[in-house]
Amino acid sequence: MQLAACRVAAMLANGRAMTIDKTFAPAEIEAKWYSNWEESGKFRPERPDAEPFTIIIPPPNVTGSLHMGHALDNTLQDVLIRYHRLKGRDALWVVGTDHAGIATQMVVERQLAEKQIKRTDLGREKFVEKVWEWKAESGGAITTQLRRLGASCDWKNERFTMDEGFSAAVTKVFVDLYDKKLIYRDKRLVNWDPKFKTAISDLEVETVEVQGKFWHMSYPLADGSGKISVATTRPETMLADMAVAVHPDDARYKALIGKEVKLPITGRLVPIVADEHADPELGSGAVKVTPGHDFNDFEVGKRAGFKPADMLNMFDDEAHVVQTEDGLIPEDYIGMERFAAREKVVAQLEAESLLEQVEDRVIQTPYGDRSGVVIEPWLTDQWYVDAQKLAIPAIAAVRDGKAKFVPKTWEKTYFNWMENIQPWCVSRQLWWGHQIPAWYDESGKPYVAESEAKARALAGPDARLTRDPDVLDTWFSSALWPFGTLGWPEDSDKLKRHYPGSVLVTGFDIIFFWVARMMMQGIEFMGQAPFETVYCHGLVRDASGAKMSKSKGNTVDPLELIDQYGADALRFTMTAMETQGRDIKLSSQRVEGYRNFATKLWNAARFCEVNGIGASDKIAAPPANLAVNRWIISEVARTRRTLDASMRDYRFDAYADGIYHFVWSRFCDWYLELIKPVLQEGGSADDAAETRAVAGWALDQILVMLHPVMPFITEELWHALGDRGRHDLVTAKWVEADDIDEEASAEIDWLIRLVSEVRSGRSELNVPAGAKLPLFVRDASEATKTRIAVNQPIIERMCRAESISHDEAPAGGAAQIVVDEATYVLPLEGVIDLAAERARLEKNAAAAEKEAKSLEGRLSNPAFVEKAKPEAVEKARTDHGEKTAEAERLRAALARLG
RNA sequence: GGGCGCGUAGCUCAGCGGUAGAGCACUGCCUUCACACGGCAGGGGUCACAGGUUCAAACCCUGUCGCGCCCACCA
Numbered sequence: 001m002q003l004a005a006c007r008v009a010a011m012l013a014n015g016r017a018m019t020i021d022k023t024f025a026p027a028e029i030e031a032k033w034y035s036n037w038e039e040s041g042k043f044r045p046e047r048p049d050a051e052p053f054t055i056i057i058p059p060p061n062v063t064g065s066l067h068m069g070h071a072l073d074n075t076l077q078d079v080l081i082r083y084h085r086l087k088g089r090d091a092l093w094v095v096g097t098d099h100a101g102i103a104t105q106m107v108v109e110r111q112l113a114e115k116q117i118k119r120t121d122l123g124r125e126k127f128v129e130k131v132w133e134w135k136a137e138s139g140g141a142i143t144t145q146l147r148r149l150g151a152s153c154d155w156k157n158e159r160f161t162m163d164e165g166f167s168a169a170v171t172k173v174f175v176d177l178y179d180k181k182l183i184y185r186d187k188r189l190v191n192w193d194p195k196f197k198t199a200i201s202d203l204e205v206e207t208v209e210v211q212g213k214f215w216h217m218s219y220p221l222a223d224g225s226g227k228i229s230v231a232t233t234r235p236e237t238m239l240a241d242m243a244v245a246v247h248p249d250d251a252r253y254k255a256l257i258g259k260e261v262k263l264p265i266t267g268r269l270v271p272i273v274a275d276e277h278a279d280p281e282l283g284s285g286a287v288k289v290t291p292g293h294d295f296n297d298f299e300v301g302k303r304a305g306f307k308p309a310d311m312l313n314m315f316d317d318e319a320h321v322v323q324t325e326d327g328l329i330p331e332d333y334i335g336m337e338r339f340a341a342r343e344k345v346v347a348q349l350e351a352e353s354l355l356e357q358v359e360d361r362v363i364q365t366p367y368g369d370r371s372g373v374v375i376e377p378w379l380t381d382q383w384y385v386d387a388q389k390l391a392i393p394a395i396a397a398v399r400d401g402k403a404k405f406v407p408k409t410w411e412k413t414y415f416n417w418m419e420n421i422q423p424w425c426v427s428r429q430l431w432w433g434h435q436i437p438a439w440y441d442e443s444g445k446p447y448v449a450e451s452e453a454k455a456r457a458l459a460g461p462d463a464r465l466t467r468d469p470d471v472l473d474t475w476f477s478s479a480l481w482p483f484g485t486l487g488w489p490e491d492s493d494k495l496k497r498h499y500p501g502s503v504l505v506t507g508f509d510i511i512f513f514w515v516a517r518m519m520m521q522g523i524e525f526m527g528q529a530p531f532e533t534v535y536c537h538g539l540v541r542d543a544s545g546a547k548m549s550k551s552k553g554n555t556v557d558p559l560e561l562i563d564q565y566g567a568d569a570l571r572f573t574m575t576a577m578e579t580q581g582r583d584i585k586l587s588s589q590r591v592e593g594y595r596n597f598a599t600k601l602w603n604a605a606r607f608c609e610v611n612g613i614g615a616s617d618k619i620a621a622p623p624a625n626l627a628v629n630r631w632i633i634s635e636v637a638r639t640r641r642t643l644d645a646s647m648r649d650y651r652f653d654a655y656a657d658g659i660y661h662f663v664w665s666r667f668c669d670w671y672l673e674l675i676k677p678v679l680q681e682g683g684s685a686d687d688a689a690e691t692r693a694v695a696g697w698a699l700d701q702i703l704v705m706l707h708p709v710m711p712f713i714t715e716e717l718w719h720a721l722g723d724r725g726r727h728d729l730v731t732a733k734w735v736e737a738d739d740i741d742e743e744a745s746a747e748i749d750w751l752i753r754l755v756s757e758v759r760s761g762r763s764e765l766n767v768p769a770g771a772k773l774p775l776f777v778r779d780a781s782e783a784t785k786t787r788i789a790v791n792q793p794i795i796e797r798m799c800r801a802e803s804i805s806h807d808e809a810p811a812g813g814a815a816q817i818v819v820d821e822a823t824y825v826l827p828l829e830g831v832i833d834l835a836a837e838r839a840r841l842e843k844n845a846a847a848a849e850k851e852a853k854s855l856e857g858r859l860s861n862p863a864f865v866e867k868a869k870p871e872a873v874e875k876a877r878t879d880h881g882e883k884t885a886e887a888e889r890l891r892a893a894l895a896r897l898g
Numbered sequence: 899g900g901g902c903g904c905g906u907a908g909c910u911c912a913g914c915g916g917u918a919g920a921g922c923a924c925u926g927c928c929u930u931c932a933c934a935c936g937g938c939a940g941g942g943g944u945c946a947c948a949g950g951u952u953c954a955a956a957c958c959c960u961g962u963c964g965c966g967c968c969c970a971c972c973a
Contacts, residue, residue, distance in 0.1 A: 024935090207970090214973085232973060245973095279972070287973050296971050364972090409902070413968070416901065420969085508968095543910090545966090576921085577911080581903075583966095585910065589922060596935040607932035653912070657920070672932080680931090756939095763939040769928050800930095854917070863953035872916055872954090 019720040020609050024602035026566025026595075029716040034147055037715075042730045043152040044092065045085075053089035054498040055081055056482050056531075057153060058506050058514070059161065061100035062135055063107050066145035068540035068548060068586060069507060071558035075574040076537060076652060077505045078151050082708040083647055084502075085152070086734040092498055093152060094485045096159030097140055101474040102196055102370050105432040108134050124431050124469070131432050145559060150567050150711050152730065159485045161477045162434065169484040170434045170477045171450050173525060178438075178448040182386045182524075183426070185438075185446060187308045189298045190425050192378035194319035194338075195371035198429035199382050201473060202422055203512055205366045205375050212363035216283065216356040217349055219244060222260035222269050228253070229284035229356060233363050234294075235349070236342040238263065239321070239329050240314040241270055243289035245300055248274035250285050264354050265345065266328040273304045292379050311379055317429075319376045338376070383427040383436060383470070390520035391418045394529075397519060403500075403529035406650050407581045410508055410536045417512050424517075426473045433471030440466055479517035482530035501531040503650075508536040535650050538583035545585050561591055568710035569595035575709050576656035597660060598713050601702070604668050605717045608699055611679050615722025616697035621737050626687060627790070628674045629694040630744035635666050636701045637738050643705055659706050667702060670752060671695070677793040696721070701735045750784075751791055754819045758799040758826070761817045764840050765832060773826050775801040776809035779889075780822040816841065816893035823889055838897060845890035852883035 037043060055077050060070060077093065085091040108131045109119050119127050146153065159166060177183040190199040215235045218227045228244060244261050246253035253272070260269045270289075277300050278287045291301025292311040301311055312324045319338040323329055333341055349355040366375040395418045397403050398411055405411045427436060438446045439455040441463040449455040452465065459465055477484075482504075486495040500522070506515065515534055522530030541547055542554040549555065561570045565588075572594040577584045608614070616622070621633040639662040646654035677683060678691045699721065707714040707729050718729040758775075767773070775795075777788065785806065788795065792804055812829035815837055828837075855876050858864050865873055 020932095022932095230973085234973090277971090277973085282972060289973095294971085294973080296973070299971090364970095412902070416969075579912070582911080587910075587922085590910080592935075593922065596933095599935050600933065603933035603936085605932085610932070657912080661920085668933085669937090759938060760940085763927070766927080769938075770930075851917090858916090858954080861953060865953085867953050868916080875916080 020602070020606045020717070022606070024599050024713070026568060026598070026712065027563070030148070030150070030562075030567050030712045033712050033715045034150065037152065037728065037730050038147070038155060040726065040728075041156070042728055044154045044156065045731050047088070047090040050088055050090040052497050052502075053081070053084040053091045054094070054501040055092070055503060055505065056094045056485060056501045057096065058504075058510070059096050059098040059159075059478065059481060060142045060146075061103050062097045062139040062142075062160070063100055063103045064097075064142045066142055066149070066558055068556055068558055070142070070146070071149060071570060072537060072540050072574045072578070072584065073505055073507065074146055074149055074151050075571045076535070076578060078149070078571070078711075079575055079652065079655070079708045080503060080505070080647070081152055082711060082730070083734075085730070086704060086707065086732060088733065090497075093154055094157070094159070094498075095143070095146075095151075095153035095155060096161070096481075096485060097143065098474060098478055099160065099162040099433065101428060101430050101433040101471060102198070104131060104135075104139075105430050106196075106370075108432075119431070127431055148559065148562055148567060150571060152711070161474070161481070161484075165487070166477070166480075166484045167434055168450075169480055169488055170472065171437045172489055173480055173521065174434075174437055174472070174476075175448055175450050176525070177385065182389060183448075184384055184386065185381060186384050186423075187379065187381045189292075189295055189377045190380055190382050191366065191368075192317070192319075192376045192380070193368040193371050193373065194315075194317065194376055195368065195373040196430070197317045199378075199380060199425050199427060200368060200375070201425050201475075204369050206369045207364050208367050209362050210365045212361055212365070214283075214359040214361040214363075215346060215349075216358070217264070217288075218354045218356055219261045219263060219288070220354075221256070222262040225259075228256065228261060228272065228286050230286050230288040231283040232288055233361070234342070235345045236321075236338060237290040237293045237314070238288060238345060239266055239333065239341070240290050240292050240312040240324055241266075241268070241288050242291055242301060242306060242312055243270050243304055244272045244286055245275040245278045245289050245304075246272060246286045247276060247278040247280045250278070250280045252280075253286060264352060265330065265348055266324075268326065268328050271304070273300075275300045275303060293377055295377055298377070298379075308379060313379055315376060315378065317378075382425050383438075385424040385426050385476075387421045387424045387520065390524055391421045391516075393523045394418060394516065394519040397523060397529040403519065403531060404533055406533055406535045409581065410511060410534070413508070414511055414516060418516060421516075424473075426476045427468075427470040428473055429469075430471050433474065434477055436468040436470050436472060438468040440468065475513055475517055478514055479521040480525075482518055482522055483526050488525070499526055499530065500528055503533040503535055504531040505535045505537070508538065511536065533650075537578060538581065540584045540586055543585055543587040545583075556586060556588075561588065564588075565591045565595040566598060566712070568598050568713050571711075572597065572656060572660075572709050575652045576660070578652040580650065597664065598710060600668060601663055601706070602713065602717070604663070604672060605699065605721065607672060608695060609721065611692070611695075613692045613695045613699065613721075615718070615724060616693065616700045618693075618697055619733055619735075621739060622690070622693040622697055624690055624694050626678070626690060627744040627747045628671065628678075628794075629691060630741040631748035632667070632671045632694060632698050633737070634740040634742075634745050635662065635671075636698055636735065637740050639666075639705065640701075640735050640737065656709060659702075659709065663702055663706065667698065670748075671698070673798065674748070674751075674794055677797055681793060681797075683793070701737070703729055704732055704735055707732075747787055747791075750787060750820070751794065754795065754824070755798045757817045757819050758801075758824060761815045761826070761840070762800070765815050765828070765836055767815075767826075767828070767831070770800070772800050772802040773828070774803045774805065775799060776825040776827070777804065777806050778809070778823050778825060780806065784820070784822050813837070813897075816896070818844075818886060818889045818893065821885070821889075823893060834897065838894065841890050841894045841897070845887050845894065848883050848887035848890060852880055852887055855880040855883065 081091050081093045174183060191205045193200050212233055214231055214233055216229055216231045218229055220227045230244060241263055256272045257274045259272050261272060262269055277296055278285060289297045289300050291297045291306055292313045314321055314324050316322045321333045321336045321341050323334055368375050395415060398414060437450060438448045439452060440446050441459050447455040447458040449458060455465060482501055483499050486498055488495055518530050546554055558570060569591050573591045624630050624633060639658055642658040643655055646658060675691050675695060678687050703714040703718050715729045788804060795801060795804060809825040810827050813832040813834055814828055815826040817824040859876055859880060
C-alpha cells in the first residue's frame with residue numbers, strides 16, 4: 001500500500017518517471033560522470049576549425065598527493081577550460097607529472113632504508129630501475145585525485161618529464177645551449193646540501209634567522225709584533241683561512257697590510273690584505289678570509305690573487321672535516337662533523353687565550369628548502385646556465401606586453417628578479433633525473449652531445465670517454481614543459497596550434513622557479529613567450545590565516561572536503577574565494593555554504609520537473625509574452641554578460657558571485673515563485689505552456705553557465721531534465737542570448753518592490769504570516785492599475801492579499817505602504833498597533849527626507865551643477881524628485897493615520 | 899637595507915571618484931504542497947589615523963600607525 005503510493009507520487013503528469021532524487025548525493029554522480037566524460041573523449045572534442053584555447057598544467061610531482069594548493073590551482077584551470085570549451089573553442093588542457101628529482105629519490109631511498117638497503121648498495125642502474133618500479137606502482141596517485149576534483153584534462157596524451165620524448169627534448173636543449181655557449185662548466189662556490197650531497201640553486205636556499213654567536217678571536221702576527229682581532233659566526237672555518245682582510249683606507253691597519261698572520265691551531269701563515277669588503281665600522285674592522293667556504297670570501301680571495309683551484313677546502317660532501325691541501329689541520333679534527341669542529345675550535349682558542357669575546361647574535365642562516373639542513377658553501381665543478389643572457393628577451397616580452405601577468409603587480413617582482421639574475425647552477429649530484437649529456441676524456445675535457453656516439457665523434461676514436469654522472473635540476477626540464485609536451489623538437493601541428501598557451505595558472509611562489517625559466521627557455525627555443533597571460537593566485541591558508549603545513553598539523557585535505565561536501569562545493573569555494581592577489585583563508589563553513597547552494601539548485605530542478613518543466617530543445621530563448629518570462633530571459637542575458645566579463649578579466653570571484661545570485665536570488669527566490677500561479681492555479685494553457693518552455697530554457701542556461709564551476713551536479717541535472725542522448729553538458733553550447741526587454745524588467749522590478757514593501761510592512765507590524773488581508777490601492781496611475789490587473793494572482797499570492805481593490809479603504813487603523821506614486825492600504829482595524837505603524841512611517845519618511853535634503857544640498861551648489869558630469873547632475877535631479885515625492889506620500893499617510 | 903601588499907559590518911572579503919555591498923554569524927516570525935542544507939523580515943559600519951587634491955574621496959596624492967610577504971653577502 002505504502003509502496004504503491006510512493007510509486008504514484010514518483011510518476012509525473014506526463015508519464016515520465018521522476019529522475020531527480022529527493023536528496024542530492026554528490027559522491028554517486030561524481031564518479032559516474034567523470035568516467036563517462038573521460039571514456040567518451042568529451043574533454044577533447046575534435047574541433048579543428050575552432051580557435052584554440054590552451055592551458056598547460058603545472059605538472060604536479062609524481063610523488064605528490066592533492067593538497068589545497070592543487071585544488072585551487074586546478075579548479076581555476078578547469079573553470080577556464082570548461083568555460084572556453086562551452087564557448088566553442090578548441091580547448092586543450094595538457095596534463096602530466098614531474099619526475100621531481102630530489103623528492104622522488106628521497107621517497108624511494110626511504111623505502112629501501114626500511115629494508116636496510118642503501119642506494120649505493122644497489123648502484124646507479126639498479127637504483128634508477130627501482131625508482132621506475134616505484135613510479136609504476138605508486139607514482140601518479142595525484143592524477144586520480146585530479147580526476148576526483150573534476151579536472152577535464154587531456155589524459156589521452158598525459159606526459160611525464162622523464163618520458164622518452166620529453167627526455168629527448170631536455171637533452172637537445174642542453175646540447176643547444178652548450179653549443180650557443182649559454183651553458184658552461186665552472187668551478188666556484190655552490191650551495192651544497194650536505195644531507196642530500198648535492199648542489200642546489202640559490203632559489204632552493206631559504207634564509208632563516210637563528211640565534212647564534214659572534215666570536216671575536218685574536219690572530220697573532222707572524223713576526224711576533226702583536227695581534228689582529230677578527231670576528232666570525234663560523235669559527236670552524238678558520239681551519240681553512242687563507243688571509244685576513246682590512247679596509248685599504250683603515251688607518252689602524254695600514255701598516256699591517258702585507259704582513260703575515262700565523263693562524264692559531266693550524267699555524268698556517270696567511271697574508272693581511274687590503275680589500276674594500278672589510279668594513280671598518282664592523283667589529284674590529286679586520287675580517288678573516290676563507291675563500292673555500294664563504295661567498296664573500298671567495299670574491300675577496302679571487303681579488304687577493306687566489307685561483308679557485310688553489311682555494312683550501314676543509315669539508316667533504318657531508319660537511320665533515322677533511323685535511324686541507326697543505327696538511328696543516330691537526331689530525332684530531334679530521335672526520336669531525338662541522339658543528340662539533342666548531343666547538344672544538346672555540347675550546348682550543350679559549351684554552352690558548354685567543355678568544356676575546358663571545359656575543360649572542362641573530363644570524364641569517366641558509367637552509368636547504370627540502371633537506372632542512374644548513375647549506376654549506378662548497379667549492380665544486382658544476383654546470384651553469386647563463387641566465388643573464390636568456391633573461392634579456394624574457395624581460396622584454398613582458399615589458400612589451402607580449403606576455404602579461406594578472407594581477408599586474410607580479411610583473412614588478414618578475415622584473416626585479418630577472419634584472420638581478422645570477423648564473424643558474426643546473427647540475428645535481430643525484431641519480432634520478434635527466435643525466436647530463438656530457439662525456440669527459442681522460443684529461444677531463446667535456447664533450448657535450450645528444451648521444452655517446454656523437455660525443456665520440458667529437459672526441460675522436462681513441463678517447464676514453466666517461467659520462468658525467470650528474471643529473472639536471474628538475475626545474476631545468478620543467479622549464480621546457482610548455483613546448484616539450486607538445487612534441488617539440490618535432491615541428492608538429494599540435495605544437496604550432498597550441499604554442500604559446502593561452503594562460504598559465506600558478507601560484508606566485510613559483511614565479512622564479514618556474515615561470516621565469518619557462519619564459520627564458522620558451523623564447524630561446526620557440527621564439528616567443530610560452531603564454532599570453534600568467535595568472536598568479538595566492539596561497540591557501542587555514543581559517544585563521546596561518547600557512548598550512550604538515551608540521552603544524554593545520555593542513556586541510558581537499559579529498560576529505562570532497563567526501564564531505566562534494567567536489568562541486570569545493571570547486572565553487574575555490575572559485576568564489578579567488579579574489580585577485582589575495583591569499584585564501586579556507587573555512588569548511590564556506591564549503592558547507594556552497595554545498596547548500598548545490599542543494600538549492602537541486603531542489604529547484606526538482607520543482608521544475610514536478611511541474612512539467614524539462615530540457616529545452618532550443619538554444620535561443622523561446623518566444624514569450626508574459627512579463628515574468630520576458631524578464632527572466634533578460635536576466636539570463638544580464639547574467640551572461642556579467643559572467644563573460646568576469647572570465648575575460650580573470651575575476652573568478654565575480655563569476656561565482658554572478659551565477660550564485662542569479663540562481664538563488666533571481667531564479668529561485670523570484671522567478672519560480674512568480675510562475676507558481678501560472679502553473680498551479682489554473683492560468684491559461686497557453687501561458688502555462690509558454691512558461692514551461694521559458695523556465696526549461698532558463699534552467700538549461702543556468703546549467704550551462706554554472707557548469708564550469710560545478711560540472712557534476714549540472715551534468716546530472718542536464719540529463720535528468722530530459723533525454724538528450726549523448727549530448728552531454730560538458731560539450732554543450734554557451735548561451736549567447738542577449739535580448740534584454742527593458743519594459744518587462746521595469747514591470748517585474750516594480751512587482752518585486754511592491755511585494756517586498758508589503759511583506760516588510762506586514763512583518764514590522766507583526767501581522768501573522770498566514771493572515772490574508774484585503775489590499776486597497778490609492779493614487780495609482782493608469783499604468784500601475786494595468787500592472788496590478790495583469791499581475792493580480794501573483795500579487796495576491798505573494799502579499800497574502802485576499803482581494804485587491806481601487807475603492808477607498810475603510811476608515812480606521814491601517815498599514816500604508818508607499819511604492820512609487822501609489823499607496824497600498826492594509827486595513828488592520830483593531831489589530832494594528834497604531835504607534836508601531838506611526839513609528840514605521842516616520843522612520844521611512846525621515847530616511848527619504850534625509851536623502852532628499854542631501855541631494856538638494858548638492859543641487860543648490862552651483863559648483864556641482866557646473867562642474868560635475870551632466871549624467872551625475874541629471875541623476876541627482878531625478879533622485880531628488882523621487883525622494884521628495886516619496887517623503888510627501890509618507891507624510892500624507894501619517895496624516896491619514898491621525 | 900631594498901621591494902610588494904594589506905588594514906571596509908562580529909568573521910571572511912567585494913567595491914577603487916557620485917554619500918556603503920555579499921557570504922557566514924546574529925535577531926524576530928514561519929513545519930506555506932522544490933528546498934529547515936529552507937522561506938520571509940530585520941539589526942549592525944565616523945570604510946586604521948592625519949593632512950591634501952576635487953563640486954564630490956572608502957576609492958586619487960602625502961605622511962603616520964598596525965599587520966603580512968618577497969629579495970639582499972653585514973663578517
